[in-house]
Amino acid sequence: MAVQEASYLSIKAELDQANVTLIAVSKTKPNEDIEALYQLGQRAFGENYVQELVDKQASLPKDIQWHFIGHLQSNKVKYIAPFVHLIHAVDSLKLLTEINKQAQKSGRVISCLLQMHIATEETKFGMDATELEEALVASIHLPFISIKGLMGMASFSDNQDQIRNEFKLLHKHFNNLQMKQGAPFNILSMGMSGDYKMAIEEGSTMVRIGSLLFGARNYESK
Numbered sequence: 001m002a003v004q005e006a007s008y009l010s011i012k013a014e015l016d017q018a019n020v021t022l023i024a025v026s027k028t029k030p031n032e033d034i035e036a037l038y039q040l041g042q043r044a045f046g047e048n049y050v051q052e053l054v055d056k057q058a059s060l061p062k063d064i065q066w067h068f069i070g071h072l073q074s075n076k077v078k079y080i081a082p083f084v085h086l087i088h089a090v091d092s093l094k095l096l097t098e099i100n101k102q103a104q105k106s107g108r109v110i111s112c113l114l115q116m117h118i119a120t121e122e123t124k125f126g127m128d129a130t131e132l133e134e135a136l137v138a139s140i141h142l143p144f145i146s147i148k149g150l151m152g153m154a155s156f157s158d159n160q161d162q163i164r165n166e167f168k169l170l171h172k173h174f175n176n177l178q179m180k181q182g183a184p185f186n187i188l189s190m191g192m193s194g195d196y197k198m199a200i201e202e203g204s205t206m207v208r209i210g211s212l213l214f215g216a217r218n219y220e221s222k
């Protein structure tokens, strides 16, 4: 089996020590792999594709907390609204408004993170500082969402200084917003397999780790 059980246990211990939450990113991986980590105690899993998440949620244990970490299209919110635990990458007010609407229909409040654009690449999604402020102001009138913090992705780069600076920038914005928003705004989702240690040094409270736990992804086989 491709699941790296020894890696899981050592990463989990390392994160517990640092008080950081581990999201096991299981996109493209079969249910058996998720069950293997579930047996070891993992409950928080992250997925990027709506249909894949809906299928997995239906067939796996109901006490799994499902995190949607990918780019979410407004017209697909309705499929995950009944059960999703946290939506990490909210990148527009339009999406936030749709999540509020679908949360109300499902009779629940959905926790969200706002995605901030920190990478130099044009292709990565996310809001700038002004858009973040606007979304937070507008959210006062969206009672079925709860904004719990920020999420960001560093540039895909070998330049460690650049990645560190992007994490520092995100952490700075997070601290500033937390002063205004107060205690419920307490999640900073940053760091993946390749950069999670640095992300923690720079103030991450939640890391999203896939390949270190499940082995490399094979997109062709999907």
Ligand SMILES: *Cc1c(COP(=O)(O)O)cnc(C)c1O
Residues within 6 Å of the ligand: 025, 027, 048, 069, 070, 153, 191, 192, 193, 194, 208, 209, 210, 211, 212
């Ligand atoms: C796939 C993915 C991850 C996990 O990536 P790894 O490098 O395999 O740890 C984390 N965050 C997001 C948003 C992803 O899409």
